[in-house]
Amino acid sequence: MQLEHATEADFPAIINLVNAAYRGKGAVESWNIESGIIEGTRLTDSLLREDLAGKPHAHFLITRDPNSGAVIGTVWLEPVDDQAWYLGLFTVDPAIQNQQLGRTLLTAAEEFAKARGARSIRMGVLSVRDTLIAWYERRGYSRTGGTEPFPYDDDRFGKPLRENLVFAILEKHL
Template sequence: MELVAAEEKDFAEVVDLANIAFRKTGDGASWNVESAIAGDRLSASMLREDLSSKPGSVLLLLRDEPEGPLLGTVWLEPKSEDTWYLGLLTVRPDQQTRQLGRSILAAGEAYARERGAKVMRMTVLNVREALLAWYLRRGYSLTGETQPFPYGDDRFGTPLRDDLEFVVLSRTL
């Protein structure tokens, strides 16, 4: 298994995985689905725009074999000389018992550290208690900062609650 940078040819598979991992409900749903938001989490155009407009950013893909099915992803984005942002950490729901999330997180942190990162930051939807607890167990801390949820921006889905915001987490690498 190894992480490799996503290319345009991977976008459809990445979008499918993100939308299943973040938003699928019912049979086969992830343990940490974003049930407070309906609709898609990601589109190929959003992914393309983010990669082209954020210099140094990379979306890493995890596969068992080079041409095997996509198992997980992690987005890494330099914010300053020593601070990086981590997002879009996904694992295929039927593979979550393999502890791939931990492996992808560690590999993403190592990737950023090799490029000078000393601090990793991320945002998590405030109502995703199980996911927040998972990151806290991995050494991340709540910073006390919040960021508004983009109500009215259909690119992020349809919120089903009016109390959503993002909390910021940080970890020294």
């Protein structure tokens, strides 16, 4: 799978893809949307630009459909320290899920980070998303026992519909 850095020209497609995959705002609903957990927009143009500007060492990568050139997957990779990288905004086009594209994209992201010195990948997944956590566990990720609070005071990521949201920290040694 070919990964490339996202460009400004890709932003509209990326934003539509992320919102469809996380919040079900698209023609086809993803198997892992945050329905009943968080509502509203997951990503906007201004939030994407802010994140990219604020984290210049991060890599926001995309993969494209080899025939149409459309953006069909995204992944954010960011060095946390000398050996650990953070993975976020992992997205696959809901219209083509269940074709093992997510597995392939995750492997490509891990290889990208490993080639740049990563010895482990960490991520935060909402602890109530048991099905998604199980998917990552089948790919070698484990719960670290750590959590991070959900940013209830920051409405840029949508409106939480529950009071008990925390991110479970998962990690995989590469």
